[in-house]
Amino acid sequence: MAHADAEREPVNGSACERTAFTFDPADPHADHDPNKDPRLIPTASRSWRRRWSHLSVRQALDEERGHGALFLWASAFFATGAALWRILPSDPPFVATLGLTIAVGLAAALTASRLRNVLAALCMILAGLASAAAEADRRSITVLDSPVVTTISGRVLSREIDEEGRWRYLVEVKSTHDPTLRRPPERVRLLARSDHPDIEIGASIIGLARLAPPSGPAMPGTFDFAFNSYFAGIGAFGFFYGPPGIMPGDQVEEGYADRIARWTTELRETIAFRIKEVIPGDAGAVAAAMTVSDRRAISEETNEAFRITGLAHILSISGLHMSLAAALMFTGLRLGFALVPGVAQTWPVKKFAALGAIGTSTFYLLISGAVISAQRAWIMVVVMLVAILLDRAALTMRNVAIAAFLILLITPSAVTSPGFQMSFAATAALIAAYGGWAARNRNKTPDFTTSKPSFVWRWTLLILGLAVTSLIAGAATGIFSAHHFHRMSSYGMIANVVAMPVISVIVMPFGTLALLTMPLGLDAIFLMIMGLGLEAVIAIGHHVAAYGDGFATGKIPGAVTALLSLALLILVFTRTWLRSTALIPVLAAALIMAADLRADPPLLLIAEDARLAAILREDGLATNRARPSSFIFDQWATATRLATHIPPAVVLDEQTELPAEETTTEPVLPDAEIDPAIAYGTMRRAVLELEDGQMEGVFRCRRGAFCIARLGNGTIVAWLEEPAYVGPACDMTDIAIIPIPLSMRQCRSGAKLFTARTLRETGAIAVYAASTGEGFAANEARAAGTGSGAQFDPQPTFRFEQSAGRMRAWTRHRYYDWRTGSFTEPGGDASSVNTHMSEDRRAADSIDQ
Structure with missing residues (x-):
């Protein structure tokens, strides 16, 4: 019932x-x-x-707004505007950009609808653009337009010594003569290779030097050294011929700011010398890098080992260094005040300790050279200490946003630098990860019945924590490491798990104590202990590097990096289900990357000085030099994932030829002028020799004349050493390259001519095979092959991509004509130029051997 x-x-x-x-x-x-x-x-x-x-977008957005997400995204939009400024075709006027920013900001303030958030985001993007435009106007330095040898005199602003004992001087230029430059750069960095008396900071220096403008990207889409040099205020690089001299009695009137800068530079140098005096070898060089950002003395082997193993981050002064210095001062002052009960109970000693920690952090920032990572760490530490002064809690992710906003407000150009991107990516990712872990533990009910963990278990948790930290930081920074350096570490987590306890427990604490006791002369014992720890870290780096040098990612498209950066921002800024939307830009980036991997690689790369060219093959890079410039070749190798060098074959005479693997000699220039008829005959024979189909994709060089090669699609390339061969190359090849600034800018036959002058404007060139309909036929006369029976592309076509071609603040020097003393507008885009065969070329190619 x-x-x-x-x-x-x-x-x-x-x-x-x-x-x-x-x-x-x-x-x-x-x-x-x-x-x-x-x-x-x-x-x-x-x-x-x-x-x-839980699936309501409006409610999720309201919840994110309650967590302060708007402030975080405001800094991200500001950074987006600063980054967009760099890719604009020309420099926008600062006044117009600022006016537009104010107008959009007023519209956002007066709008009450949902459009307000959109206008606010647009306002922050425009503010980033305006800030970048203001920095460019504020810098406005003179960049050297072309290489020159001149006698230079100026004042030494700073100096560094490398691992070989050579001095590098940053010189403020006062005058040049023999010849006198019309547009002398304000500051240059010069290497003194010869032994010479010490030239102190602030002294006047003079010497014969070779100057050259900062180099642009090694190939389109890679790292631009000229951009960084411009915003660092350096207009030229070079070296002294022989030892530089001192100009006695030539004192420069220094202002208050100059005296502070010189005092800071001298203090940094003194600290670096003291560290290297107590700690010999690479350990001392690494200690100097971690203390005052002086990296020049680190050997190439240790630098390479740190790069391969992902330990290079310890060389940059970051949050670990700054927080330990501030924590030691803060804790020491509080303990000192605690020894005097009357003071500790009467006065706010915690705030006094915070003020002392702020002073210590500021001093550390000055002696570190105020690099981006140190600025970010200083701002975050100061924000937290100011929160103590105001009796308020500091929000850590907000600290990251404040630090990013302040740095970009002063130096917006830093937004595209690897230091800024990797530093903030790692910090934000770690804060978000451990913040989520802490929130999860707060929701758990504490269990007071369990016993304390054992010693072994605590160390196990420590090692796991280090591994997780390394994994999170490596994943966050891997995006930008692949974009800028085209490489990722395979064993970074192992190296960091083993080395970080040594750095955290031995290296940094004793290094900080050495700095604090250095004025008293009691630093030697602390430096020696620090050196022992660093020797262990260096040994770990070399040992792990022996496992392998990671893997090359190749050149990453900018759109992929932008989408993955957006995904990272969504992951670290959001707390609701909106975090899952990070999958959308990740999938879009994967699709773009897959399409890029399927695309054909370049056929040919040409350096911006026209001295080096490389053919891309499946087994490596075939160049026109037996010993190519490592600065350019290494960048090409990582960007293309082709590390093997294939040297040219050198034809000594008409019967003798050295195969590529036996090449040991560079082509040399002849002493006598070359008869035009002989030049035409030599070029014709070289072109006909390519028709047999042998040694495709390898440069065949005739001493003192030229190198010639046939690309995979039948395009014939000639690299010339003598102007006498320009005419024959224009008539008989598709692409002619000569490292001489000829007045001739193009071939009348229609072949493409690259000279030192044209490449100065366009920058490095990448040559691609063009699809049907994209380009024009380059070898119409050889459509069906030649007498040897070799088969060629019926209509081989090609297109170009160039590194420069835009009149921007850091590329403006490329378009200066010293003859007229004026600037010329950039020419047509090289990618729109296609080649045709001339009648002479068709006749030469139709000859049967």
Whole structure:
């Protein structure tokens, strides 16, 4: 009976009998009929609403707004504007950009609709653009337009010594002569190779030097050294011929700011010398890098080992260094005040300790050279210490946003630098990861019945924590490491797990104590202990590097990096289900990357000085030099994932030829002028020799004349050493390259001519095979092959991509004509130029051997 009653449903039961209701306690007299009182919501319906509310975009956005996400995204939009400024075709006027920013900001403030958030985001993007334009106007330095040898005199602003004992001087130029430059750069960095007396900071220096403008990207889409040099205020690089001299009695009137800068530079140098005096070898060089950012003395082997193993981050002064210095001062002052009970109970000693820590952090920032990572760490530490002064809690992710905003407000150009990107990516990712872990643990009920973990378990947790930290930081920075350096570490986590305890427990604490006790002369013992720790870290780096040098990612498209950066921002800034939307830009980046991997690589690369060219093959890079410039070749190798060098074959005479693997000699220039008829005959024979189909994709060089090669699509390339061969190359090849600034800018035959002058404007060139309909036929006369029976592309076509070609602040020097003293507008885009065969070329190619 009871069971039957329990199973019986009420036939005419009311809604209240079927469903529980939620009543409004503020109105007890309300009608409880759910059909009449909308304030009464059924519990079942409310549960469904709760489920759907988790998928409500508006509610998720409101929740993110409550967590302060708007402030975080404001800094991200500001950074986006600063980054967009770099890719614009020309420099936007600062006043116009600022006016547009103010107008959009006023519109956002006066708008009450949902459009307000969109206008606010647009305002922050425009503010980033305006800030970048202001920095460019504020810098406005002179960049050397072309290489020159001149006598230079100036004042030494700073100096560094490398691992070979050579001095590098940063010189403020006062004058040049023999010849006198019309546009001398304000500051140059010069290497002194010869032994010479010490030239102190602030002294006047003079010497014969070779100057050259900062180099642009080694190939389109790679790292631009000229951009960084421009915003670092350096207009030229070079070296002294022989030892530089000192100009006695030539004192320069220094202002207050100059005296502070010189004092800081001298202090950094003194600290570096003291560290290297106590700690010999690479350990001392690494200690100097971690203390005052002096990296020049680190050997190439240790640098390479740190790069391969992912330990290079310890060389940059970052949050670890800055926080330990501030923590030691903060803790020491509080303990000192605690020894005097009257002071500790009467005065706010915690705030006094915070002020002392701020002073220590500021001093450390000055002696570190104020690099981007040190600026970011200093701002974050100061924000947290100021929060202590104001009796408020500091929000760590907000600290990251504040630090990024302040740095970009002063130096917007830093937004595209690898130091800024990797530093903030690692910090934000770690804060988000450990913040989520801490929030999860806060929601757990503490269990007081469990015993304390054992010593072994605590060390196990420490090692796991280091591994997770390395994994998170490596994943966050891997995006930008692949974009800028085209390489990722395979064993970075192993090296960091083993080395970081040594750095955290031995190296950094004793290094900080050495700095604090250095004025008292008590630093030697602390430096020696620090050196022992660094020797262990270096040994770890070399040992792990022996496992392998990671893997080359090749050149990463900019769109992929931008999309992955957006995904990272979504992951670290959001807390609701909106975090899952990071999958959208990740999938888009994967599709773009897959399409890029399927695309054909370049056929040919040409350096911006025209001295080096490389043919891309499946087994490596075939160049026109037996010993190519490592600076250019190494960048090409990592960007193309082709590390093997294939030297040219050198034809000594008409019968003797050295194969590529036996090449040991560079082609040399002849002493006598070359008869035009002989030049035409030599070029014709070289072109006909390519028709046999042998040694395709390898340069064949004739000493003192030229190198010639045939690309995979039948295009013939000639690299010339003598101007006498320009005419024959224009008539008989498709692409002619000569490292001489000829007045001739193009071939009348239609072949493409690259000279030192044209490449100065366009920068490095990448040659691609063009699809049908994209280009014009380059070898119409050889459509069906030649007498040797070799088969060629019926209509081989090609297109170009160039590194420069835009009149921007850091490329403007490329378009200066010293003859007229004026600037010329950039020429046509090289990618739009296609080649045709001349009648002479067709005639030469139709000859049967």
